[in-house]
Amino acid sequence: MDLTYTEDEEDFRHRLRAWLADVLPKLPDRPHPADWPGRRAYDCGWQRMLHDAGYAGLHWPTDAGGRGATPTQHLIFLEETERAGAPYVGAGFVGLLHAGPTIAAEGTFEQRARWLPPILRGDEVWCQGFSEPDAGSDLASLRTRAVRDGDAYVISGSKIWTSHAEIADWCELLVRTAPVNADTPKHRGITWLAMPMDAPGVTVRPLRTLAGTAEFAEVFLDEVRVPVSHRVGEENDGWRVTMVTLSFERGTAFVGEVVACRRVLEALARTARANGRWDDAVLRRRLGRLAAECAALWRLTQWNVSEAQRTGGVPGVGGSVFKLRFSQVRQELYDAAAEVLGPDALDAGQEWVADRLSSLSYTIAAGTSQIQRNIVAERILGLPKGR
Amino acid sequence: MDFQLTDDQRALRTGMRELLERRFPRARLRAVVDGDAARGDGMAARGDGAAEGSDGAAARGGELDRALWRELGAAGLFALRVPESAGGVGLGLPEAVLAFEESGRALLPGPLVATELTAGLWAAGAFGAGPAGSLAAGAAQGETVVTALEDSGAPVEHLASAEAVLVLGPTAVAVIPAEEAARSAEPMRSVDPATPLHRPTPSRTRLDQAEQAGQAGQPDRTDQVDRTDQAGPGRSGLAARLRREAALLTAAQQLGSASRTVELAVDHAKHRTQFGRPIGAFQAVQHLCAQMLVRAESARSVVYAAAVTEDPGDIAAAKLLADEAAVHNARDCLQVHGGMGFTWEADVHLHLKRAWVRAGQWQSVAAAEEELAAGLVSTVETCL
Numbered sequence: 078m079d080l081t082y083t084e085d086e087e088d089f090r091h092r093l094r095a096w097l098a099d100v101l102p103k104l105p106d107r108p109h110p111a112d113w114p115g116r117r118a119y120d121c122g123w124q125r126m127l128h129d130a131g132y133a134g135l136h137w138p139t140d141a142g143g144r145g146a147t148p149t150q151h152l153i154f155l156e157e158t159e160r161a162g163a164p165y166v167g168a169g170f171v172g173l174l175h176a177g178p179t180i181a182a183e184g185t186f187e188q189r190a191r192w193l194p195p196i197l198r199g200d201e202v203w204c205q206g207f208s209e210p211d212a213g214s215d216l217a218s219l220r221t222r223a224v225r226d227g228d229a230y231v232i233s234g235s236k237i238w239t240s241h242a243e244i245a246d247w248c249e250l251l252v253r254t255a256p257v258n259a260d261t262p263k264h265r266g267i268t269w270l271a272m273p274m275d276a277p278g279v280t281v282r283p284l285r286t287l288a289g290t291a292e293f294a295e296v297f298l299d300e301v302r303v304p305v306s307h308r309v310g311e312e313n314d315g316w317r318v319t320m321v322t323l324s325f326e327r328g329t330a331f332v333g334e335v336v337a338c339r340r341v342l343e344a345l346a347r348t349a350r351a352n353g354r355w356d357d358a359v360l361r362r363r364l365g366r367l368a369a370e371c372a373a374l375w376r377l378t379q380w381n382v383s384e385a386q387r388t389g390g391v392p393g394v395g396g397s398v399f400k401l402r403f404s405q406v407r408q409e410l411y412d413a414a415a416e417v418l419g420p421d422a423l424d425a426g427q428e429w430v431a432d433r434l435s436s437l438s439y440t441i442a443a444g445t446s447q448i449q450r451n452i453v454a455e456r457i458l459g460l461p462k463g464r
Numbered sequence: 465m466d467f468q469l470t471d472d473q474r475a476l477r478t479g480m481r482e483l484l485e486r487r488f489p490r491a492r493l494r495a496v497v498d499g500d501a502a503r504g505d506g507m508a509a510r511g512d513g514a515a516e517g518s519d520g521a522a523a524r525g526g527e528l529d530r531a532l533w534r535e536l537g538a539a540g541l542f543a544l545r546v547p548e549s550a551g552g553v554g555l556g557l558p559e560a561v562l563a564f565e566e567s568g569r570a571l572l573p574g575p576l577v578a579t580e581l582t583a584g585l586w587a588a589g590a591f592g593a594g595p596a597g598s599l600a601a602g603a604a605q606g607e608t609v610v611t612a613l614e615d616s617g618a619p620v621e622h623l624a625s626a627e628a629v630l631v632l633g634p635t636a637v638a639v640i641p642a643e644e645a646a647r648s649a650e651p652m653r654s655v656d657p658a659t660p661l662h663r664p665t666p667s668r669t670r671l672d673q674a675e676q677a678g679q680a681g682q683p684d685r686t687d688q689v690d691r692t693d694q695a696g697p698g699r700s701g702l703a704a705r706l707r708r709e710a711a712l713l714t715a716a717q718q719l720g721s722a723s724r725t726v727e728l729a730v731d732h733a734k735h736r737t738q739f740g741r742p743i744g745a746f747q748a749v750q751h752l753c754a755q756m757l758v759r760a761e762s763a764r765s766v767v768y769a770a771a772v773t774e775d776p777g778d779i780a781a782a783k784l785l786a787d788e789a790a791v792h793n794a795r796d797c798l799q800v801h802g803g804m805g806f807t808w809e810a811d812v813h814l815h816l817k818r819a820w821v822r823a824g825q826w827q828s829v830a831a832a833e834e835e836l837a838a839g840l841v842s843t844v845e846t847c848l
Binding site for chain 2: 079080081082083086152347358363364365368369370373379382383386387395398401447450454455458460
């Protein structure tokens with residue numbers, strides 16, 4: 078067990094730090110959250126800076142235009158950018174973390190050449206059309222239909238929880254190309270398509286969350302034509318195509334957020350000392366316990382990353398374990414923040430109050446805690462399939 | 465960074481597990497617990513509390529198996545961190561943590577932590593030619609049983625089986641004969657049938673003397689106490705370091721128990737059938753088991769990390785989360801076992817009771833949380 082970083086890793090860290098110190102002061106002001114064009118320009122501008130400095134697609138394989146960095150280097154990158162207060166991946170999320178890696182792993186030469194460079198340069202934005210109103214945790218029951226018509230698929234249906242749909246150029250879309258019947262279980266018959274968001278028949282409607290903001294959208298598809306050449310993988314093989322990369326979401330996916338947890342916790346302690354609540358032993362100990370939880374999340378991340386590094390990038394079983402603990406701690410952190418804030422906890426204008434509301438999604442998004450427990454029980458503990 | 469066990473560390477863990485499976489199998493644990501069940505060689509007769517019914521009588525027993533203790537010594541458990549030049553194994557805290565995790569998994573009784581710490585002190589030449597040195601001398605080989613007296617008022621385990629007591633004050637470190645400690649301690653009816661406990665009485669004169677001597681910076685005047693601590697209070701002194709190591713090794717034992725109860729619960733859930741299917745097919749049961757694994761693995765990551773960094777904050781986090789994992793996993797394991805879990809026959813209660821004992825040792829929940837809270841503030845001050 079070695080927690081020290083190698084000379085190469087430290088060198089990588091120091092060069093990154095120096096670069097961040099140089100460029101971050103030059104960034105423009107952050108746009109208002111409701112200013113979608115402004116957000117796109119800001120996020121894509123940051124991605125372009127990363128690209129020009131050689132940090133784009135750090136964890137992507139080199140033959141896909143990435144840097145082929147080790148999981149540890151990726152961990153360092155996410156840790157240092159968060160510590161420095163650099164912009165979040167934002168509008169680049171789906172392209173860089175899911176659609177891009179999927180195309181890199183499963184796409185043809187032409188598809189990779191067409192779609193990957195614009196993602197890395199920050200020229201094109203992707204969104205994700207997976208969930209449907211009736212297909213959430215049970216994603217494989219999705220019903221958005223695609224019918225082959227010559228060299229195109231004609232698609233009708235609706236998608237939900239689509240981030241950045243307003244400003245995306247492309248949507249990685251899961252559609253049903255074969256009906257579910259005795260011969261075709263629901264996981265078969267799904268196909269992965271790249272859909273241009275400006276195609277006729279695509280309607281985007283913002284979805285207002287309980288936090289009051291419209292971070293997501295619903296996407297309605299009415300006989301949208303997508304060329305067959307936009308299909309990645311074989312027809313009816315989309316479930317496997319998707320899962321190849323979906324499982325990669327859990328190695329380093331929350332590094333920045335764990336670093337942020339510790340920062341928020343320290344700020345909570347500072348505020349509590351200033352407003353006198355630090356004298357309350359119950360609150361103080363609660364914050365102390367959260368410090369232990371943050372430490373565990375960080376060590377669990379390092380453990381999982383080291384495991385991924387040893388196994389050549391294949392994520393370990395630690396992802397679900399991590400996500401269960403992380404989402405719970407994240408919510409407990411903001412409950413403690415409310416305690417520190419006192420009456421101000423009811424002021425929605427407070428940053429921590431807004432974050433508290435956002436944190437409510439953590440036990441739901443990217444696999445609910447209940448689904449994660451099913452995964453842990455069946456795939457790690459080997460318990461019989463549940464009901 | 466490579467935060468995974470090395471091959472040698474895996475081998476050490478496997479070796480320790482196999483040794484304990486061979487020499488301290490479940491039947492042996494049950495013999496200690498059940499008292500009047502058939503006892504093997506080296507197992508002394510139970511204590512003198514036979515008036516309380518069979519269970520109570522067993523609870524008053526618990527003389528340590530000295531043959532096993534010597535075998536553990538011969539296997540190097542107490543000398544893992546003793547340098548090879550001093551006849552030890554020459555490994556570090558991570559290896560000790562892995563070995564102690566296995567001891568916790570097997571519910572191995574005894575003051576393993578205090579004996580291991582004393583062996584390290586002796587090997588480091590902390591004792592002169594006085595009586596304390598001769599008391600400590602056999603710790604590494606498993607010839608001596610050393611228990612501990614903390615300044616927190618935590619009960620003293622296995623005092624009747626021990627030759628010596630490691631006494632830790634805020635700054636003082638001393639080793640005294642067990643008979644002497646026994647004069648200011650009274651037996652209690654231990655909740656853990658395999659861990660006899662003594663309640664220290666307020667007049668802990670030896671500790672007080674040692675502490676006064678320590679604070680006055682004067683040589684200790686008593687003939688049996690070798691004061692070995694030269695540093696001041698706080699995080700830097702020897703006493704503080706020993707307390708941290710004790711907390712970490714205890715956390716490792718808790719981690720072993722927490723992992724074991726996951727296995728026990730899962731195994732039961734796979735085989736116990738109700739409503740025509742294994743109860744492990746019900747999500748209500750599955751989710752209990754899943755949360756148990758989450759607790760154990762969260763604790764594991766921070767216990768292992770603390771073994772590498774030896775950072776006081778990491779150790780506090782390790783003890784806190786390992787205590788919680790051990791206690792709560794035992795509780796959930798009991799729940800998964802249903803009525804069977806409420807019996808003396810099932811091993812679940814032994815994990816819970818040991819977890820309670822260990823949680824009260826070295827760094828309590830409250831102390832760990834306060835230390836971690838203080839760490840948040842000191843970080844803030846550093847930043848400002």
